[in-house]
Amino acid sequence: MIPSVLPTYARAPLTFVKGEGSWLIEADGRRFLDLGAGIAVNVLGHANPTLVAALNEQASALWHVSNLYNIPQQQALADKLVDATFADTVFFTNSGTEACELAVKMARKYWYEKGAPERVNIITFDGSFHGRSAAGIAAAGSEKMTKGFGPLLPGFVHLTFGDLDGVTNAIDAETAAILIEPIQGEGGIRPVPDAELKALRQICDDTGILLILDEVQCGVARTGKLFAHEWANVTPDIMMVAKGIGGGFPLGAVLATEEAAAGMTTGTHGSTYGGNPLACAVGCAVMDTVNTPEFLADVNRKAGMLRQKLEGLIAAHPDVFEEVRGTGLMLGLKCKALNADVVAASYANELLVVPAADNVIRLLPALNITDEDLAEAVTRLDHAAMAVAKG
Numbered sequence: 001m002i003p004s005v006l007p008t009y010a011r012a013p014l015t016f017v018k019g020e021g022s023w024l025i026e027a028d029g030r031r032f033l034d035l036g037a038g039i040a041v042n043v044l045g046h047a048n049p050t051l052v053a054a055l056n057e058q059a060s061a062l063w064h065v066s067n068l069y070n071i072p073q074q075q076a077l078a079d080k081l082v083d084a085t086f087a088d089t090v091f092f093t094n095s096g097t098e099a100c101e102l103a104v105k106m107a108r109k110y111w112y113e114k115g116a117p118e119r120v121n122i123i124t125f126d127g128s129f130h131g132r133s134a135a136g137i138a139a140a141g142s143e144k145m146t147k148g149f150g151p152l153l154p155g156f157v158h159l160t161f162g163d164l165d166g167v168t169n170a171i172d173a174e175t176a177a178i179l180i181e182p183i184q185g186e187g188g189i190r191p192v193p194d195a196e197l198k199a200l201r202q203i204c205d206d207t208g209i210l211l212i213l214d215e216v217q218c219g220v221a222r223t224g225k226l227f228a229h230e231w232a233n234v235t236p237d238i239m240m241v242a243k244g245i246g247g248g249f250p251l252g253a254v255l256a257t258e259e260a261a262a263g264m265t266t267g268t269h270g271s272t273y274g275g276n277p278l279a280c281a282v283g284c285a286v287m288d289t290v291n292t293p294e295f296l297a298d299v300n301r302k303a304g305m306l307r308q309k310l311e312g313l314i315a316a317h318p319d320v321f322e323e324v325r326g327t328g329l330m331l332g333l334k335c336k337a338l339n340a341d342v343v344a345a346s347y348a349n350e351l352l353v354v355p356a357a358d359n360v361i362r363l364l365p366a367l368n369i370t371d372e373d374l375a376e377a378v379t380r381l382d383h384a385a386m387a388v389a390k391g
């Protein structure tokens, strides 16, 4: 008989009942050190007092009114994002997937309004992940995600990750945009080198097509800058954000320049819940906390420390680990052993890490994790690696 919850997830046999900072407490009382943070979501850890207070205060005042009316918390968060980034305007969603949907619509509408309605194609890359909606799976294009779900939404051109020549060759009179994650998350923590992101920006400038960055996983201070593209000193035309921006409360956003958003006039897009008071109250508290030079400097300091310890771990376990990659606190350990075995051995050591493609385990801790907890996580990974090596 089919389970009462649709069985689309391969869940670990763990049930967490409480969270405290970087720790999750299992129903049986065991304390797990959380280096997954809900897949790069809980940027300020679990039950963060500032976020709890923001949510409680809003919850006792007003939950939901719909976008029929002004929502001051939404306005405040949009202002913060516009002040802090390249963007002139923001649309709020409930998830990264919905942000992807709007980014695609926005790029196509941009060209439609410019008198080039034939420009509908969006260039994407293998290993990418943009969500599980019809547009999201068509954008990623992998067989794993698309098989059985056809006919797929047309208008995506799939290239090999890192193939810059391919991008130049693929651009034609029907190209609308390039869509890329500055660091692939699900794809196995595969960073796009700064020079490549710069080159993509240049290609877009030369041809007029739009650059859409998916910062759903790598954004919101995760890499030690507010957004990952800042490392390359380039800006997108459109950016997808989610995960960290809500600190654990469902919230996403599309940020855009005035030019790129020009087609999105009244009535062209909407959402019942997107930008609701609860989500935006929390989003404002997240932004106020992470978007300070001190916070970002601390992320970078801890990232350096973690990376160094991980290099030591690789040296100590050359049969288990191969390489560390990523930026800031978005790190991936490419495994020589099976990544699923390393994840299982980590669970056995009460440590949560997240598997990704390319035989990688992801380390995506809360950005305010303590130095002690980071050191403890590496100790537990060391024990996990010993167990894996023994077989």
Ligand SMILES: Cc1ncc(COP(=O)(O)O)c(C=O)c1O
Pocket: 039, 094, 095, 096, 097, 098, 100, 129, 130, 131, 132, 181, 185, 186, 214, 215, 216, 217, 218, 242, 243
């Ligand atoms: C880069 C990227 N884009 C989009 C998504 C989809 O976001 P959501 O699961 O919030 O719909 C994800 C989720 O993992 C992601 O990592």
